[in-house]
């Protein structure tokens with residue numbers, strides 16, 4: 095008797111711009127054995143380049159301009175109804191530049207993940223690479239985490255370390271970190287979608303089997 099494969103988790107990606115992480119997730123999800131499928135890409139900015147790429151690659155897209163909504167909560171009502179319509183089970187934020195209400199975050203607790211271009215809990219917030227260079231740290235990186243109401247907080251699913259070199263500018267450092275983001279985001283989403291990364295308290299527990307297949311800490315030094 096062969097074990098039946100569990101159905102793929104239905105994932106929406108929320109973006110605001112370029113969408114290179116979105117692209118990495120969509121490409122990874124094309125693999126037959128990937129545990130998630132990308133059923134929707136939504137952007138609060140109608141002109142986001144990522145929307146064009148997603149549509150050209152056969153992924154349903156939605157432009158939901160936040161400026162057409164009277165409040166953050168109104169915007170989220172529209173977003174939630176699109177998520178319901180597409181039967182979305184998990185949300186992956188990928189450069190989504192809009193804060194969410196605590197109610198929305200609570201509704202998606204442990205079902206919404208984000209990527210941030212630093213080794214959290216260091217360097218939360220914007221202009222990360224500028225601040226990393228100003229601080230003079232020699233190692234930075236990126237983090238995939240579950241979303242909590244406080245910005246860039248939440249249980250850590252995956253991290254990669256990236257060296258800072260003395261000739262770095264914010265742009266060269268961002269490019270090196272971005273390459274690491276594209277590596278870890280697909281494996282982190284796979285861990286969550288397959289049910290192998292589980293929140294226990296406010297920490298993530300990963301099943302042994304997955305540790306072997308997808309190392310969580312992947313230093314590129």
Ligand code: GRF
Nearest residue numbers: 112113114115189209210211
């Ligand atoms: C990435 O650096 C991500 O970590 C941050 O915003 C940037 C988005 O880039 N949250 P992209 O749109 O995925 O190319």
